[in-house]
Amino acid sequence: MRAAVLYGAGDVRVEDRPDPKIDQPTDVVVRVVASCVCGSDLWPYASMPAGGTGRPMGHEFLGIVEELGTDVTGLAAGDLVVAPFTYSDNTCDYCAKGLHISCRNGGRYGFDGVDGGQGEAIRVPHASGTLVRLPVSADSALLPSLLALSDVMTTGHHGAVTAGVGHGDTVLVVGDGAVGLCAVIAAKRLGAERVILAGRHQARTDLGRGFGATDVVAERGEEGIARIRELTGGVNKVIEAVGTRQTLDTALGAVLDGGTISRLGVPQYEEGPLGPAVFMRNLTLTGGASPARAYIEQLLPDVLDGAIAPGRVFDQTFSLDRTPDAYQAMADRQVLKALIRP
Amino acid sequence: MRAAVLYGAGDVRVEDRPDPKIDQPTDVVVRVVASCVCGSDLWPYASMPAGGTGRPMGHEFLGIVEELGTDVTGLAAGDLVVAPFTYSDNTCDYCAKGLHISCRNGGRYGFDGVDGGQGEAIRVPHASGTLVRLPVSADSALLPSLLALSDVMTTGHHGAVTAGVGHGDTVLVVGDGAVGLCAVIAAKRLGAERVILAGRHQARTDLGRGFGATDVVAERGEEGIARIRELTGGVNKVIEAVGTRQTLDTALGAVLDGGTISRLGVPQYEEGPLGPAVFMRNLTLTGGASPARAYIEQLLPDVLDGAIAPGRVFDQTFSLDRTPDAYQAMADRQVLKALIRP
Numbered sequence: 026m027r028a029a030v031l032y033g034a035g036d037v038r039v040e041d042r043p044d045p046k047i048d049q050p051t052d053v054v055v056r057v058v059a060s061c062v063c064g065s066d067l068w069p070y071a072s073m074p075a076g077g078t079g080r081p082m083g084h085e086f087l088g089i090v091e092e093l094g095t096d097v098t099g100l101a102a103g104d105l106v107v108a109p110f111t112y113s114d115n116t117c118d119y120c121a122k123g124l125h126i127s128c129r130n131g132g133r134y135g136f137d138g139v140d141g142g143q144g145e146a147i148r149v150p151h152a153s154g155t156l157v158r159l160p161v162s163a164d165s166a167l168l169p170s171l172l173a174l175s176d177v178m179t180t181g182h183h184g185a186v187t188a189g190v191g192h193g194d195t196v197l198v199v200g201d202g203a204v205g206l207c208a209v210i211a212a213k214r215l216g217a218e219r220v221i222l223a224g225r226h227q228a229r230t231d232l233g234r235g236f237g238a239t240d241v242v243a244e245r246g247e248e249g250i251a252r253i254r255e256l257t258g259g260v261n262k263v264i265e266a267v268g269t270r271q272t273l274d275t276a277l278g279a280v281l282d283g284g285t286i287s288r289l290g291v292p293q294y295e296e297g298p299l300g301p302a303v304f305m306r307n308l309t310l311t312g313g314a315s316p317a318r319a320y321i322e323q324l325l326p327d328v329l330d331g332a333i334a335p336g337r338v339f340d341q342t343f344s345l346d347r348t349p350d351a352y353q354a355m356a357d358r359q360v361l362k363a364l365i366r367p
Numbered sequence: 368m369r370a371a372v373l374y375g376a377g378d379v380r381v382e383d384r385p386d387p388k389i390d391q392p393t394d395v396v397v398r399v400v401a402s403c404v405c406g407s408d409l410w411p412y413a414s415m416p417a418g419g420t421g422r423p424m425g426h427e428f429l430g431i432v433e434e435l436g437t438d439v440t441g442l443a444a445g446d447l448v449v450a451p452f453t454y455s456d457n458t459c460d461y462c463a464k465g466l467h468i469s470c471r472n473g474g475r476y477g478f479d480g481v482d483g484g485q486g487e488a489i490r491v492p493h494a495s496g497t498l499v500r501l502p503v504s505a506d507s508a509l510l511p512s513l514l515a516l517s518d519v520m521t522t523g524h525h526g527a528v529t530a531g532v533g534h535g536d537t538v539l540v541v542g543d544g545a546v547g548l549c550a551v552i553a554a555k556r557l558g559a560e561r562v563i564l565a566g567r568h569q570a571r572t573d574l575g576r577g578f579g580a581t582d583v584v585a586e587r588g589e590e591g592i593a594r595i596r597e598l599t600g601g602v603n604k605v606i607e608a609v610g611t612r613q614t615l616d617t618a619l620g621a622v623l624d625g626g627t628i629s630r631l632g633v634p635q636y637e638e639g640p641l642g643p644a645v646f647m648r649n650l651t652l653t654g655g656a657s658p659a660r661a662y663i664e665q666l667l668p669d670v671l672d673g674a675i676a677p678g679r680v681f682d683q684t685f686s687l688d689r690t691p692d693a694y695q696a697m698a699d700r701q702v703l704k705a706l707i708r709p
Contacts, residue, residue, distance in 0.1 A: 119624060124649060127624035187651075273641075282461060282469035288646060297641030299615075300634050304655045307466060309529075310641065313649035 028144025033075030045148035050096035053152030060086035083143030085175035109317035115154030169336025181207030183315035184264035188287035192216035205266035213237035250278035287312030370486025375417030387490035392438035395494030402428035425485030427517035451659035457496030467660035511678025523549030525657035526606035530629035534558035543571035547608035555579035592620035629654030
């Protein structure tokens, strides 16, 4: 089969790899119908040292069940399924409390002998606990929005949930990437009355307005903080959907004492401000990697009935062979989120 | 009047100062009946540069209302009152949401022309919003526990509240100082079934057991984390009541993914771990300086009926003139918490 492998910064190759096979009785092999490139894929694409055997890429995909291990239940060949961006057994203590990202038997696609999602097929470990059946056909117009449940929409939702967004709230979303835009959807869905979107790419912030953002702040740094405070007087709930120190500082500057900052962007820093200033302000830092599996079934009905359409974040489709172009286009900010069709 | 002033590390002096007078119509002058030395007083006692005019010390006190400004309501001369460790108007937006520590018109004793509590008398700004009347006489045996509402008990309670402690929980309290011990009381009071107290001073951890700690871990660092994990399998809720990087690391090592760490000790660091490791684990960092005023009335009935007795943290009483000895005894860990009687 053909699949995308990252060999170093700027070096994604689509190449022949062995066809995935059932290895464990809990495995399923999925024929990929659609996958995509994640904002987090761009970090190794920007910085991975060259050399080595390469890393299969992609952790967001949906496809058709092709082959099943003997212990797999609840799935059948021919089912259209969506995968959360990590696999999990859905039975351990962490899964039982909805924290599938910390599953005792879970793992990441592209590591430990598991392929990535940017390919023609993939072996999914703990398939019964991981994959969610989709009650539509593979040519459904809803496919992009269903694919968004794999990561960006469930991640945006995690931000809104952990920030404690509720009816009538004012929420700041920092970042107009696909996750930030999905966080806008999620905040509105949970009842936010006012959603301030901090971002400076107009096509993206326009989409954010379409998703329900009531205000857009294009300024950055101190100027951005001043603008948010001018608009709102400060906010109690912030979803930080980028992961840089600058965006964290924007969140810290805009939040009111006693407020909550939920972080969704993988931090590009090891240490952050936790000193007396943050302490005296009673700020809460929460969020983290989304337990996507816990949220897919919650959000699925809203996707199916069109109440939310997170698939609108996909603004360009690439064939699998053009995956390298998809990475470069996203890195160049020419494309918001690239959908890949094998 | 006589009052304690800190002139530099190790240099507390009790000296004559001008008698406090009503300055604003919202002021009250309180004749101090009892005050105390806070663990946080020991930080400047250890490190304040010498020189300058000195800093009046003490932010925990109770006493008798002596003189009232013309705008003061709800208080009368002769009332016995307890002061939270910062003053606040109890009317601003922050106070309205119970975050008195961030009061728009609030401030700290010992700063901005306001005396400290370690003295014979003190002018309290925004007295109607700050002081809470106590329905006992000044010679009540409950005085130490009522004084504890000024800071340590309301701070311990803040830790339990922000950590989300509820019925049946297992809670780790890091630190056997007065705040940590009061956090044990608070966690039990909110329904915790199991409270692990990390501390190595046996007299203090024994008191912690008396307050309801079910287990004591005397080991520190990696050994302490291993012991806590052995006892509990890891905990979901941690109250960090010291404020050093080492105790934060203990909290981070003992907490389960998805868990909450509430910080009560003023951080003795500016930056802390907020990188991918914390992010992937979905840890929540919360807590901060307690809005003591918000909690005094909630906890007062339990003190009055003896359900909780946080005053047991006071293990030695000093006359005001011996305040320097009280500081040194606490710095030397000879005394857990010193009560000062003018």
